[in-house]
Amino acid sequence: MSDATVERLVLEDRHGRVARDLRVSLTDRCNLRCVYCMPEDGLAWLPEPDSLGDDEVVRLLRIAVERLGIEEVRFTGGEPLLRRSLERIIAAAASLRTSGGSAPELSLTTNGLGLDKRAAGLRAAGLDRVNISLDAVEPARYAAISRRDRLGDVLAGIEAAIREGLSPVKINTVVMRGVNEDQVVPLVRFALSGGYQLRFIEQMPLGPRHTWKRADLVSADEIRALLATVFDLRPVGRDTAAAPAALWQVDGDGLPGGSVGLIASVSEPFCSSCDRTRVTSDGKVRTCLFARTETDLLGPMRAGARDDEIAAIWAGAMWDKPAGHGIGSDGFEPPERTMSAIGG
Numbered sequence: 001m002s003d004a005t006v007e008r009l010v011l012e013d014r015h016g017r018v019a020r021d022l023r024v025s026l027t028d029r030c031n032l033r034c035v036y037c038m039p040e041d042g043l044a045w046l047p048e049p050d051s052l053g054d055d056e057v058v059r060l061l062r063i064a065v066e067r068l069g070i071e072e073v074r075f076t077g078g079e080p081l082l083r084r085s086l087e088r089i090i091a092a093a094a095s096l097r098t099s100g101g102s103a104p105e106l107s108l109t110t111n112g113l114g115l116d117k118r119a120a121g122l123r124a125a126g127l128d129r130v131n132i133s134l135d136a137v138e139p140a141r142y143a144a145i146s147r148r149d150r151l152g153d154v155l156a157g158i159e160a161a162i163r164e165g166l167s168p169v170k171i172n173t174v175v176m177r178g179v180n181e182d183q184v185v186p187l188v189r190f191a192l193s194g195g196y197q198l199r200f201i202e203q204m205p206l207g208p209r210h211t212w213k214r215a216d217l218v219s220a221d222e223i224r225a226l227l228a229t230v231f232d233l234r235p236v237g238r239d240t241a242a243a244p245a246a247l248w249q250v251d252g253d254g255l256p257g258g259s260v261g262l263i264a265s266v267s268e269p270f271c272s273s274c275d276r277t278r279v280t281s282d283g284k285v286r287t288c289l290f291a292r293t294e295t296d297l298l299g300p301m302r303a304g305a306r307d308d309e310i311a312a313i314w315a316g317a318m319w320d321k322p323a324g325h326g327i328g329s330d331g332f333e334p335p336e337r338t339m340s341a342i343g344g
């Protein structure tokens with residue numbers, strides 16, 4: 001179909017927000033078992049036939065970019081590097097064009113395992129940048145949190161990302177009380193010396209059941225106070241109005257200065273400026289990480305729905321996006337699926 005005949009919709013919701021940023025989960029499986037995300041024994045993985053195949057992922061990406069106004073795509077999981085065809089999917093995504101005629105911005109959220117061997121290929125396929133998760137720089141602590149002794153592999157992945165120009169390389173850290181608060185300052189030192197953009201994320205109730213307590217939250221404010229004991233901090237706003245991280249310029253301690261982000265998903269939710277839509281690895285639209293309902297796209301696709309019909313289902317689902325996640329409100333219930341099954 002020529003571009004002139006494609007009917008364009010936007011993913012607008014009843015609260016006036018428009019989604020431009022798509023998070024696609026490429027698998028619910030993972031080779032780590034981070035304590036805040038997965039139980040030690042893993043989860044019941046989705047059966048292969050119920051998951052999006054490569055052509056189905058690419059078709060949804062085409063619909064999102066060409067018909068629904070998506071400008072940024074982030075691949076996630078589970079662990080997206082476990083998808084062998086990741087390079088092929090990224091190359092197909094890089095060939096798409098938004099209504100403005102540019103390729104969508106493509107990024108990857110990964111635990112970094114195996115990235116050292118794949119960074120060059122991913123870059124060549126069209127990947128723009130990566131976020132790598134790292135919750136400690138001390139090997140035993142890293143192993144305790146991720147339940148795997150793999151810090152060396154992650155560090156090799158981070159170096160490869162820098163080498164291949166997958167920048168800015170962002171490092172994501174979830175801070176947990178009594179677990180890795182003492183890693184906060186060493187992580188900042190590591191990031192400033194390597195030129196990585198570190199972002200601290202408040203722990204959300206999206207892990208194994210009953211492992212999250214509001215009273216235990218290490219808030220963004222608390223992390224900032226901790227940093228202020230060692231560094232000079234200056235607020236520098238956000239990258240964009242919809243960006244979740246509040247950025248702080250961090251100087252001192254004899255290190256090159258740089259910016260550190262604080263993502264206050266729980267203590268200061270940014271739902272009113274949220275511009276995201278999500279698709280799980282079994283082809284369900286989720287309007288929010290905390291949504292308690294999902295809208296199936298895989299079934300209609302396999303039943304022969306046309307692209308305009310899939311786009312209309314997706315747009316209809318987004319219209320009902322809730323105003324906010326309501327973590328702080330009475331009666332809040334976390335969703336059935338946990339983070340790795342949704343796609344963080």
Ligand code: SAM
Binds near residue numbers: 037080109131205
């Ligand atoms: N496996 C990849 C990784 O770890 O980067 C991608 C998927 S993971 C679910 C995406 C992000 O979600 C990671 O940065 C991880 O730290 C974060 N995450 C997982 N569970 C979380 C939770 N309960 N609260 C806050 N962030 C969480």
Ligand code: SF4
Binds near residue numbers: 077078079339340
């Ligand atoms: Fe795996 Fe990422 Fe969850 Fe850790 S946070 S268990 S790496 S999906």
